[in-house]
Every structure is written in C-alpha cells, then in structure tokens.
Amino acid sequence: MSQGLLFDSADVFCARSTTQVTFKGKLGRPIHRWYRLTPSFSPQLALDIAQHFHLSGKDRVLDPFSGVGTVPVCMKYSGIPSGAIELNPYLFFVSAVKTRTYHDVGAVKSCFETFLQRLRPHLRPLKALDAARQYLDKHAALVPPIHRPGRWWSPCNLAQLVAIRRHLLENLGEYDFPDLLRMAVLAILVPISNAKHNHVSLTFADRPQPPLDVWGVLAKKLREMAADLENVRGKPCAEVQVFRGNSKLVSRVLPRSVRVSAVITSPPYPNRFSYARETRPHMFFFDFIPSAKAVGQLETEAIGGTWGKATSVLAKGVEPTNEVVASLLRPYTDRIGKSGRLMANYITKYFNNMYSHAQEVAAVCRPGAKLAYVIGNSRFYGHPLPSDEILAAIFEHFGFALEAIHKMRRRQSKSGLYEALLLMRGK
Numbered sequence: 380m381s382q383g384l385l386f387d388s389a390d391v392f393c394a395r396s397t398t399q400v401t402f403k404g405k406l407g408r409p410i411h412r413w414y415r416l417t418p419s420f421s422p423q424l425a426l427d428i429a430q431h432f433h434l435s436g437k438d439r440v441l442d443p444f445s446g447v448g449t450v451p452v453c454m455k456y457s458g459i460p461s462g463a464i465e466l467n468p469y470l471f472f473v474s475a476v477k478t479r480t481y482h483d484v485g486a487v488k489s490c491f492e493t494f495l496q497r498l499r500p501h502l503r504p505l506k507a508l509d510a511a512r513q514y515l516d517k518h519a520a521l522v523p524p525i526h527r528p529g530r531w532w533s534p535c536n537l538a539q540l541v542a543i544r545r546h547l548l549e550n551l552g553e554y555d556f557p558d559l560l561r562m563a564v565l566a567i568l569v570p571i572s573n574a575k576h577n578h579v580s581l582t583f584a585d586r587p588q589p590p591l592d593v594w595g596v597l598a599k600k601l602r603e604m605a606a607d608l609e610n611v612r613g614k615p616c617a618e619v620q621v622f623r624g625n626s627k628l629v630s631r632v633l634p635r636s637v638r639v640s641a642v643i644t645s646p647p648y649p650n651r652f653s654y655a656r657e658t659r660p661h662m663f664f665f666d667f668i669p670s671a672k673a674v675g676q677l678e679t680e681a682i683g684g685t686w687g688k689a690t691s692v693l694a695k696g697v698e699p700t701n702e703v704v705a706s707l708l709r710p711y712t713d714r715i716g717k718s719g720r721l722m723a724n725y726i727t728k729y730f731n732n733m734y735s736h737a738q739e740v741a742a743v744c745r746p747g748a749k750l751a752y753v754i755g756n757s758r759f760y761g762h763p764l765p766s767d768e769i770l771a772a773i774f775e776h777f778g779f780a781l782e783a784i785h786k787m788r789r790r791q792s793k794s795g796l797y798e799a800l801l802l803m804r805g806k
C-alpha cells in the first residue's frame with residue numbers, strides 16, 4: 380500500500396456481526412477462550428485492524444487498555460511486536476499469563492495432571508452439604524475475603540473452592556506452572572457461582588447453583604488450556620510486554636526507549652460499567668488486591684470508574700481540566716446536567732482522563748503512527764453522547780488526523796447505541 384493512505388475500510392469494518400466485534404468471537408479460539416470478559420473484543424477485529432494497517436514485524440503495537448490481552452495475543456501469533464498496559468491487577472495477570480510462551484507443553488500437561496490428582500481426594504467429600512459446612516467452619520480464615528461469599532457460591536461449591544485455595548496457598552511453590560494453575564481456577568470462579576452473564580454486568584441468579592463437581596469443571600478447563608498450548612506450539616511468536624499501570628501516564632509506564640507505530644485498543648466506554656466490580660471474586664481469591672478500600676481506589680483511578688468510592692469523588696463536582704474538553708462537552712453536559720449533575724460530572728471526568736491519555740499516547744508514538752480506537756457511544760437521560768466524535772476531536776487536538784469513524788455494530792436495537800471504530804493517523 381502506498382505510504383500515507385488507508386484504503387476505504389468501510390467494507391471491512393461497517394455492519395459487522397456480533398462475533399466479529401464482541402467477546403463472542405473468542406469463545407472457540409485457542410488461548411483467547413481462557414477467560415470470559417464480556418466487554419472485551421473479538422480477536423478477528425484486532426486481526427482485521429492489523430491487516431488494514433499493513434502491520435509487520437517492523438512495527439510495534441500498543442494496547443493501552445489490555446483487558447484480557449486480546450490485542451497482544453493476536454499480535455504475538457501474527458509476528459508483530461507489541462506492548463500492553465492494564466490497570467486492573469487481575470486483568471493484568473490474565474493478559475500476562477496468556478501472552479507468555481510455554482515451550483515445554485509436555486511439562487505443563489504433567490503439572491496439570493499432578494495437581495488434579497493431588498486435589499481430587501480433598502474435593503470429593505465436600506459435595507455433601509454437612510461436610511461442606513464443617514469444612515467452611517474449620518477453614519473460615521481461608522474463605523476469600525469478598526463481601527458475602529455465600530451469595531456468590533453455594534456452600535458445597537464454596538467449600539470446594541476453599542479447598543483448592545488452601546491447597547494452592549500451601550503448595551504453589553511445588554508446581555512448575557503456578558500461574559497457569561491459578562489462571563484455570565480463576566476462570567471457573569464465575570461459571571460455578573450463583574452469578575450469571577445475561578447482561579454485560581454480572582447479576583445474581585434467582586436460584587443458587589446446586590452442588591457441582593468442581594474438580595471436574597477444573598479438569599475440563601485445564602485440559603482445554605493444555606490443548607490450546609499444544610495448538611500454538613511451534614508457531615512463530617513476536618515479542619510481547621505487558622505492563623501493570625495507568626494509561627493516563629503511558630509515557631511513564633512504558634520503557635523510555637519504546638516508540639509505537641500503531642495503537643489498537645478499546646478504552647472503557649463512558650457507560651458506567653465497572654471492571655473493578657466485575658472482577659472482585661477474582662481479585663480477592665488470590666489476593667490480587669489487599670482490601671475493599673483498595674478496590675475503591677482502583678475504581679477511582681480507572682477511566683470511566685463510577686462504582687463505590689468513585690461516585691463520591693464525582694459528587695464533589697468535576698470541572699473540565701482545559702478549554703478543549705470544556706468546549707467539546709458543553710453541548711452535552713449542559714443538557715445532561717439539567718437531569719443529573721452527577722452524570723455530567725461523570726462524563727467530564729471521563730473525557731478529562733481521555734484527554735490526558737491522548738496527550739500521553741502522542742508522546743510515545745512514532746511519526747505517522749496509526750491509531751484504532753473501539754468505543755461505544757452512550758445515552759444519559761435520553762440525551763445522546765457521541766463519545767466516538769468527541770474522542771476523535773481530542774486526538775485531532777494532539778495532531779492526529781481522523782481517517783474514518785466506522786459504526787461497526789448496533790448495541791441494542793432501536794436504542795441508537797453503537798460500537799464505533801475510529802481510525803486515525805499521526806503526522
């Protein structure tokens with residue numbers, strides 16, 4: 380392709396199917412299927428963007444909002460060096476574990492089998508309610524410190540989880556692949572819980588789960604993971620680095636020498652979805668976070684965070700940090716603010732943060748860098764908020780030219796909500 384021109388991308392990116400945009404596209408794909416994060420995007424989208432940008436081994440891609448690592452996993456197996464940043468300690472862990480290379484798959488398999496064999500006798504008796512209750516009383520100190528664990532898991536399932544947690548806390552050092560074991564356990568926490576995935580956010584089912592064969596569920600997950608590692612064994616891999624950090628400060632999180640030629644990412648949408656809330660069971664299970672207070676702090680630092688403590692920060696009032704954000708938001712926050720000041724503050728904080736982020740991205744980009752941002756628009760009290768256009772205008776302020784905004788998919792029919800892809804190009 381000639382330097383400086385992107386061909387008409389509407390055919391590839393407009394009116395895509397759900398599996399070509401959303402998490403549904405990763406359900407059957409090796410490695411991608413290890414953990415379900417509903418607001419994550421389809422590997423096919425990352426691959427199509429990379430192809431559209433004509434990326435190669437000479438490029439360096441950044442995903443500053445890594446989530447479960449969709450972009451770095453795709454880049455790794457496409458031979459394109461990449462880096463990713465994630466704020467949430469649990470999602471950072473998922474991205475890091477999925478992007479590692481496991482050379483000796485035989486050793487991984489035998490580690491999994493040893494673990495399963497050692498675990499089985501501990502879990503089998505706990506499918507009986509009395510035994511489960513007694514076990515939970517005896518090992519109360521090992522119940523994950525999440526608020527109301529009994530709401531999340533029925534007693535027999537919780538007792539089996541506590542037994543797994545106990546076994547791993549006591550023996551983790553004896554296993555050669557402790558993070559893969561932790562990954563598998565974390566991946567089954569929600570499937571065996573009383574929560575369900577009917578909405579983007581988790582909600583609790585009306586009826587709790589019956590006692591399950593948790594060992595069997597875990598064995599299935601570990602075998603799936605082993606099969607996936609077998610599947611990618613020997614494939615050429617590019618370098619990947621995943622960093623835990625805040626993408627409002629990209630230039631401080633990345634090593635100073637890193638200059639990126641493309642950004643492929645999806646920031647949180649301004650829709651009040653809370654990644655911290657959604658990942659509480661996981662964060663508390665293996666102590667990724669020390670306390671409920673730290674979850675509140677994480678949510679306050681997250682872009683688009685609004686849950687718990689983050690809401691009280693908004694209640695104090697938020698002003699645009701500069702005239703660019705003020706003038707872009709005024710038409711929307713004036714209207715939305717009349718119905719609810721808190722939401723106007725929420726939107727202001729969101730775009731103040733995205734402004735800082737865009738400034739930082741500009742600082743780490745090579746000349747002519749290509750940017751792809753996937754973002755959904757929002758609606759507050761019936762008033763639309765064109766997040767895609769506002770974000771594009773912020774990047775234009777930092778010298779990026781807008782190539783196209785493609786509406787990829789409607790999010791709820793007739794609601795006017797959609798997911799858009801912004802394609803931009805640096806000077």
Ligand SMILES: C[S@@+](CC[C@H](N)C(=O)[O-])C[C@H]1O[C@@H](n2cnc3c(N)ncnc32)[C@H](O)[C@@H]1O
Nearest residue numbers: 419420444446447449466625626647654681682
């Ligand atoms: C839409 S999700 C990205 C999903 C990702 N594309 C995937 O397929 O898994 C947005 C991510 O941004 C993360 N995030 C929120 N605020 C952040 C910040 N200030 N710095 C870095 N990551 C942040 C959230 O924890 C979440 O994982």
